[in-house]
Amino acid sequence: MSDLQPSVEFEDQVRQAVRPPDADPEFVRRLRAELASRPARSHPRFALRPAWAFIAIMAVVIAAASLPGVAQAVRQWFAFVPGIGLVQPNAPARMLDVPAAVTRDGITLTVEHLLVYADRTELAYRVEGLAPAPAVSGGEVCSGAEMYPRLRLPDGSVLAADPMGLGGARKVSGYTAGHSFSSGIPAGVSRLTFELTCLQDAPRGAAPEEWSLELRLVAIPEGTQVGQPLTGAETAAVEQQAGTGINFDFLGGARQEDGYHFFFRFSAQDSHPDFLAARPRSMYLLDSSGARIELINARPWSPFDRVDVWEYRAVLPPASGEMTLVVDGAELFYLGQHASFVFAPGAGAPVGQTWEIGQRFNIGGRDFLVERAEKIALEGREGFQFTVAAGSAQEEISVDLIDMHSAPEYSVWSTTGDSGLAQRVTAGFVYEGGVPETLTVTFNTVSVAADGTWRLRWSAPETP
Amino acid sequence: MLEVSELKAQPGFSSEQLSHLAVDAKSDPAAFGRLYNQMVQPVYRYIRSRVSSPHEAEDLTSQTFIAVLEGLHAYRERGYFSAWLFRIARSKVMDHYRRSRVELPLEAVEDHVGLDDALNGVVRSDQLERLARLIRARSEDERELIRLRYVADLSYAEIAQVLGKREGAVKKTMYRLLASIKSQME
Numbered sequence: 001m002s003d004l005q006p007s008v009e010f011e012d013q014v015r016q017a018v019r020p021p022d023a024d025p026e027f028v029r030r031l032r033a034e035l036a037s038r039p040a041r042s043h044p045r046f047a048l049r050p051a052w053a054f055i056a057i058m059a060v061v062i063a064a065a066s067l068p069g070v071a072q073a074v075r076q077w078f079a080f081v082p083g084i085g086l087v088q089p090n091a092p093a094r095m096l097d098v099p100a101a102v103t104r105d106g107i108t109l110t111v112e113h114l115l116v117y118a119d120r121t122e123l124a125y126r127v128e129g130l131a132p133a134p135a136v137s138g139g140e141v142c143s144g145a146e147m148y149p150r151l152r153l154p155d156g157s158v159l160a161a162d163p164m165g166l167g168g169a170r171k172v173s174g175y176t177a178g179h180s181f182s183s184g185i186p187a188g189v190s191r192l193t194f195e196l197t198c199l200q201d202a203p204r205g206a207a208p209e210e211w212s213l214e215l216r217l218v219a220i221p222e223g224t225q226v227g228q229p230l231t232g233a234e235t236a237a238v239e240q241q242a243g244t245g246i247n248f249d250f251l252g253g254a255r256q257e258d259g260y261h262f263f264f265r266f267s268a269q270d271s272h273p274d275f276l277a278a279r280p281r282s283m284y285l286l287d288s289s290g291a292r293i294e295l296i297n298a299r300p301w302s303p304f305d306r307v308d309v310w311e312y313r314a315v316l317p318p319a320s321g322e323m324t325l326v327v328d329g330a331e332l333f334y335l336g337q338h339a340s341f342v343f344a345p346g347a348g349a350p351v352g353q354t355w356e357i358g359q360r361f362n363i364g365g366r367d368f369l370v371e372r373a374e375k376i377a378l379e380g381r382e383g384f385q386f387t388v389a390a391g392s393a394q395e396e397i398s399v400d401l402i403d404m405h406s407a408p409e410y411s412v413w414s415t416t417g418d419s420g421l422a423q424r425v426t427a428g429f430v431y432e433g434g435v436p437e438t439l440t441v442t443f444n445t446v447s448v449a450a451d452g453t454w455r456l457r458w459s460a461p462e463t464p
Numbered sequence: 465m466l467e468v469s470e471l472k473a474q475p476g477f478s479s480e481q482l483s484h485l486a487v488d489a490k491s492d493p494a495a496f497g498r499l500y501n502q503m504v505q506p507v508y509r510y511i512r513s514r515v516s517s518p519h520e521a522e523d524l525t526s527q528t529f530i531a532v533l534e535g536l537h538a539y540r541e542r543g544y545f546s547a548w549l550f551r552i553a554r555s556k557v558m559d560h561y562r563r564s565r566v567e568l569p570l571e572a573v574e575d576h577v578g579l580d581d582a583l584n585g586v587v588r589s590d591q592l593e594r595l596a597r598l599i600r601a602r603s604e605d606e607r608e609l610i611r612l613r614y615v616a617d618l619s620y621a622e623i624a625q626v627l628g629k630r631e632g633a634v635k636k637t638m639y640r641l642l643a644s645i646k647s648q649m650e
Contacts, residue, residue, distance in 0.1 A: 006642040014642065015614040017595040023508035027522050032500060034526070035533055036493075145547055145625040157558070160551055160628075162535060182531065182555050197628050337493070402494050432481070444492060 078263065078309070079227030080254035081113050083124025083178035086263060086309055087227050092117050094185070095226060097218045100194070103129075104208040107174075111194050111213055115226065121159065121181040123149065127174040127199055130207060142198035142209075149179055151215075152193040159183060175200055190217045228254050230263055232458050241452035245269040246278055246330050248454040251309060259314035261298060262325065266310055274334040274364040276303045281329035281421070281449060283312055288321030295325070303333035303445045327454040331421065334364030336399070336443025343373060344438040345384065351377045357386065363446050367391025368399065375435075376428060383430030386441065389423065396421040396449035403429055403439050421449045479544045479622060486545040490536055500529065503546070507553050510616040514557050524560055528553045546618055547625030554626070591649075598645050606641050613638060 006014075081087050092115035101110040106129045113124040148161040161179035177200060185192065196211040198204065220226060230252025238250055249265040268278035283295040298311040339361040345353075355373045362368075371387045390397045398421050482502065488495035507528055512521035531552050599610055612623045620638070624631040 005639055006646070010642065010646055011614070013592065013595055014599070014610065014645075017592045018513065018599060018610055018614050020509050020512040020615065022505050023512075023522065023525065024518070027525075028504055028508075031504070031522075031526050031529060032497075035496075035500065035529055145551060145628040148628070150628070160555060162531075162552070162555070182552075183559050400492075402492055442494075444494075 078251060079225060079229050080261060080263070081115070081122075081124065081227040082256060083126075083176050084113060084115065084122045084227075085178070086311065087115065087122075092122075092220060092226055094217045095220050097216045100213045100215050102211070102213050104211075107199070107207060109196070109199075109211055109213065111215060114215060114217065116185050116217060118184050120183065121151065121185055122178065123151075123161070123181070123194075124176065124178040125149065125194070125196075126176045128171070130174045130199060130202060140204040142200060142202045142204060146197040147200045150195040151181060151185070152195055153185070153189050154191060158195075159185075185217065191215070192217070230254055237457045239453075239455040241454050244330065244450055244452040246450065246452065246454075248327060248456070250325075250456050250458070253458065256313070259293075259317040261311055261313045262295065263309050263311055265308065266327070266330070268330070268332060270332065270364075272334065272365050274336070274338075276333040276335050276445065277307065278330050278332050278450075279307075279310070280312075280327045281331045283325070283327050285314060285318055286324045286326065287318035288323060289319040291316075291319065293318055303447070322457060322459045325456040325458060327452075330450040330452060331398075331447045332364070332450055333445055333447045334366075336361075336363040336368075336446045339363050339368075340440050340442040341370065342438065343384070343441050345373070345375065345435070347437050349375050351375050351382060360391075361443065363443055364448065366395065366397070366446075366448055368397065368443070368446060370441075371424075373428075376430065378430045381430035381432060382435050383428055384435075384439075384441075385426050385428030387424060387426050390448075393423060396423055398422075398425055398447045399427045400444040400446070401427045401429065402442050402444045403431075403436075421447065479546060479619060483545040486536065486548075496533070496536070499532075499545075503549060504529070506616045507549065510550065510611055511553055511557060513611050513615045515560065520560070524553070524556045527556045531556070544622045544625050546616075547622045550612065550616055550618065550622075550626050595645070595649060598648050602641070602645070606637075609634070609638055609641065 078086050078088065094116040096111065096114045099110050099112045101108055103109075108128045109125060110128075111123065111125045113122070115122045145160075150161065151159040153159070159181045162182050192215050194211075194213040194215055198209045199207050199211075232253050238248055240248060246266065246268045249267065251263040251265070253260045253262045266278055266280060268275070270278070279297075285293050285295060287293060293314050293316045295312040295314055298313045341357070341359050341361075343355070343357070345355065353375045357370045357372055359370045360367055361370070368391065369389045371389055374385050374387075376383055376385045386401055388397070388399045388401075482499070485495050485499055485502075489499050504525070508521055508525045511524045511528070512518065515521050515524065528549070532549060535552075599607060602610075608627075609623065612618050612626060613620075618626065620635045621631045624634045627634065
């Protein structure tokens, strides 16, 4: 192959021959401004498109849910499709006629769900019989684009899965995976082929590759419920925590192999312009045997996400019978980017040097005092960490500090410091390639603990 | 709301750094700004090389970055961010042609636009003109390889992830392709 390696000069010629001009700087500026004005999206599976339809539906939901007798009906609008998440039962236009499976060398791949919407397609598949990957693998493993499925249409065109999985889980001898495709499937196409180069994280060559499965789509028959209905909301009794302005609205649960998934709204009434989101501080269930089982968020999340319905799952299957779900406190997140300060550590400060800051900021109606700075080193990179105290001794906070403004030669890397809530916390960042002598430190987000307990008594449906 | 920092000439981030930056960008608007500043021109150039007008390229570039912004929360740090990004860009281009397929089949459309139209107005030597013609005469798969390598400036490893192929196979195909084109030039 080395004999064929092109010369640098020839590669330059090819580059010149094919390279179009750069984008107009004015377009680049406009697009940057447009992106800056858009909120980050949280949950694409549930942000039903088109957007106006979703907004209209949710407006009706929120208004109607407050009426007696209507809330239960509203809950039945949602169903759970393993691997895909929460769906509206009537929203997809077509689905698989039957799950399709193929077995090769003892490994079975089953495409369990394919939901076709007007503007997107969602798919979930399962792999069973796959030998556990060795803890240490010296060879190449299936990763990146190769582990994303494709849908080949009869005309030869191929839909590649969006490189953002919908969900999925590792199993002892396989895995489940959900994927979305950023377009629907033309109405006239009812047969298509699922293709997969290799199985997720499998050492290359150790398991069959180049998987292919024929799929057939059918219109969703009238009256067919897509997905697993959420259950138990009818019998659930919620004890709200008065005085917090936060409402816990339980939509139901869905039994899964790994326990239950629970769906709920956690709505905070906070009119402060800095307010971003509220989430449970911690959540657990007490099952009928008295065991306490932690509940964890089943989806990736950041404070910039706007979650309508939260999905939490039990880390262990609970005993059958009545259980109590407990939300133990809340965490309220606020945008802090209007609050920043200039910090000038100068050149050559050693790691461990400290500076007194003593600057106070108001974010989300709360006071935050930046007490001091310290030069730190983390994994070979140097940076700064700041001690921030809540405005009152009773308050617990967390902060995320960033340097948004340093010259580009100072690449800012991951934030450091405490991740939990406390009256006094540290937060900071490190730099790649040197530390600036003067920097502007900005509060990205802050969060504040809110006391309160929300309880829900719930009886799990009998195991079939 | 996301805040994107002012556009500055960015230092060249490595593929690994870009992937780390993408993870940070999930909750860090400044990191998203850096990603945008780093990637907007390669994405635009790649799309521009596949469509017939700057207006279409701007529209599809906008769609690509909006999709990135909306999907970033679910980005997993497995593989290259640039590969993830360019798969979205390719998907947007394919959607664009799929919508307009009633007028011309995809292959026919691409034969008439892309690398050719994108270079209108660029004064080049006869040798570069000849090279461009030879590249236009190659198959779509081969032209795509060239776009990803020399327009989008992706590494062979990144191209492999975009196309779902092995890095070695991509490199071998590219070397053979360039050797073939070079021999035609001589």
